[in-house]
Amino acid sequence: MTQDTMTIRQMCDAFDVTPRTLRFYESKELLFPIRDGQRRLFTRRDRARLKLILRGKRFGFSLEEIRQLLDLYYVDDSQQTQLSQTLDIAQERLSDMERQRAELDEAIDELRNQMTLVGDMLSSNKPAA
Amino acid sequence: MTQDTMTIRQMCDAFDVTPRTLRFYESKELLFPIRDGQRRLFTRRDRARLKLILRGKRFGFSLEEIRQLLDLYYVDDSQQTQLSQTLDIAQERLSDMERQRAELDEAIDELRNQMTLVGDMLSSNKPAA
DNA sequence: AGCGAAGATGACGTTTACGTAATTCAGACG
């Protein structure tokens, strides 16, 4: 079974990142590994967060934006007063993402068309050569 | 009617970018404004390209990646030999975008769920207070 | 002729997101 905590190297292998990256994310308060002496131990929670971080990056979010999004996923009961504010942020992000999805659909269509055109140019000229 | 060419300021107003940005894009060969003396004049083609550049950025592409994509959109006949190679690049980009689209769907779903949960927490605790 | 606004041209500065040593430390092992 998957262990409860992982060393930095295990994390690197599992997620294909460097130790530097993990330490950097910790310094930016995106991850909170516990310590065994001075060594970092990454918990299941850290792994879940890292997964979201890497996804966020693929979407073009900055680490700071990702940090705010992560806060939404890990809400503890002491934050109740901030919840509705957080919800507002989430609503904006959601709108952003839906806009982005619409744009992406459009862009995919355009790219497909363009590729068809280029493909036609290729196939219509080759026979002549 | 929209003019055939635009000054740098008109471009900035139209696309909400700075002059520096436009000059920078020219230096990176993303735009090719013509010159009137030493002044830049941006053509319809530059406008089309800039639109694609800004969209590409929203998708998280680097300027260099965008430059390669732009090449796909502005193919002249002298490039025939490179076309199929370009097509390969396009195919990869397309796959990337489709993967991103799938991930985005998933992320939107998760975010929606999370928001529902948080919303429930809010509405179930308020009455008690 | 003179002036102001728009634009051009360097050139150095800045932020983000790490890379890359150099050095240190702590536990494992022969």
Next chain:
DNA sequence: CGTCTGAATTACGTAAACGTCATCTTCGCT
């Protein structure tokens, strides 16, 4: 006990994408 290995810390370096002066031209007016 010496050493090797994995990891930590510190700190300087870097690429991308512009921002921000400081000059310098060049029109268009008055």
